[in-house]
Amino acid sequence: GELDWRRPQVASRHLGRYVCMMVHPMNIVVLTGAGISADSGVDTFRDPDGAWVKNDPMKVATPEGFAEDPARVHAFYNARRAQLPTVDPNPAHFALAELEAELVKAGGSFTLVTQNVDNLHQRAGSKRVLPIHGSLDKAECSACGHVTVWKDDLSTETPCPACGTTAMRPYIVWFGEIPRHFDEVEDAMMDADLFAAIGTSGSVYPAAGLVAFARERGIPRIELNLEPSDNAALFTENHYGKASEIVPAWVK
Numbered sequence: 001g002e003l004d005w006r007r008p009q010v011a012s013r014h015l016g017r018y019v020c021m022m023v024h025p026m027n028i029v030v031l032t033g034a035g036i037s038a039d040s041g042v043d044t045f046r047d048p049d050g051a052w053v054k055n056d057p058m059k060v061a062t063p064e065g066f067a068e069d070p071a072r073v074h075a076f077y078n079a080r081r082a083q084l085p086t087v088d089p090n091p092a093h094f095a096l097a098e099l100e101a102e103l104v105k106a107g108g109s110f111t112l113v114t115q116n117v118d119n120l121h122q123r124a125g126s127k128r129v130l131p132i133h134g135s136l137d138k139a140e141c142s143a144c145g146h147v148t149v150w151k152d153d154l155s156t157e158t159p160c161p162a163c164g165t166t167a168m169r170p171y172i173v174w175f176g177e178i179p180r181h182f183d184e185v186e187d188a189m190m191d192a193d194l195f196a197a198i199g200t201s202g203s204v205y206p207a208a209g210l211v212a213f214a215r216e217r218g219i220p221r222i223e224l225n226l227e228p229s230d231n232a233a234l235f236t237e238n239h240y241g242k243a244s245e246i247v248p249a250w251v252k
């Protein structure tokens with residue numbers, strides 16, 4: 001049938017889902033945080049059971065903390081790495097993978113910017129994932145920079161497979177370090193016609209600044225979280241509830 005682009009709502013009402021996609025945003029950027037993995041059984045950072053409630057982030061998630069006591073830092077990340085095989089993606093992760101597949105099929109683009117280091121988005125089938133704070137299943141040599149897939153525990157004795165020195169560290173972006181992939185994040189934000197933030201407290205920069213960037217560009221900004229985040233007022237739409245329920249509902 002003929003599409004009347006001046007009256008997209010009418011077209012979408014009569015022509016079903018395909019046309020719905022055509023008149024909806026086509027270039028979406030989604031930012032996720034620990035809250036999207038909470039329903040998979042992964043602890044968040046700032047909730048009552050959170051990792052930063054039980055551990056001082058300045059001791060376990062900074063270069064200074066690692067220099068002071070590398071064994072303490074290894075123990076913190078070894079425990080979280082060991083949990084990974086025991087958890088699975090939840091309906092929120094799968095819904096985002098489906099949204100990406102549909103958008104790409106319809107000629108759009110989807111970029112998933114995640115602060116999470118648990119790989120659950122990749123395991124759920126998301127393709128374009130930018131893990132800006134690193135990944136628990138990799139290790140990096142502080143001596144030569146070699147990055148390698150790493151499933152086991154790390155210790156101060158672990159030799160680097162490339163140079164042999166024992167300076168291995170978790171492949172994690174700590175406080176005071178530069179997040180990864182931010183050029184790609186900014187490029188995706190420049191093209192985006194919709195921004196959504198899911199399961200993040202909006203308290204760690206530069207990720208927490210993306211909603212303000214989206215506001216400057218005048219695009220819709222959707223918050224999906226258990227409760228209002230630190231920057232809830234910068235969004236145009238807010239939905240509160242468990243990610244495993246509200247994300248699939250939003251995508252449908």
Ligand code: BV8
Nearest residue numbers: 033034035044045046115175176199200201204205226243
């Ligand atoms: C940098 C990896 C230069 C470790 C992490 C501006 C102002 C002030 C300070 C700064 C600033 N800009 C930069 C800084 C410094 C600092 C910073 O932001 N400090 C804050 C604390 C003020 N930032 C940095 O140092 C960053 N580097 O700035 O470099 C630069 C500047 C510009 C451009 C480029 C470079 C590096 C930060 C990286 C730190 N590393 N993580 C690890 O994983 O072990 S950060 C840490 O917080 C977490 O790891 C996580 O990645 C991040 C965000 O946390 P969330 O994911 O949001 O988790 P949180 O627990 O807080 O919230 C969970 C939310 O989920 C809650 O709202 C809750 O209600 C909700 N929830 C719970 N259950 C559910 C749910 N939602 C839905 N369903 C549920 N079931």
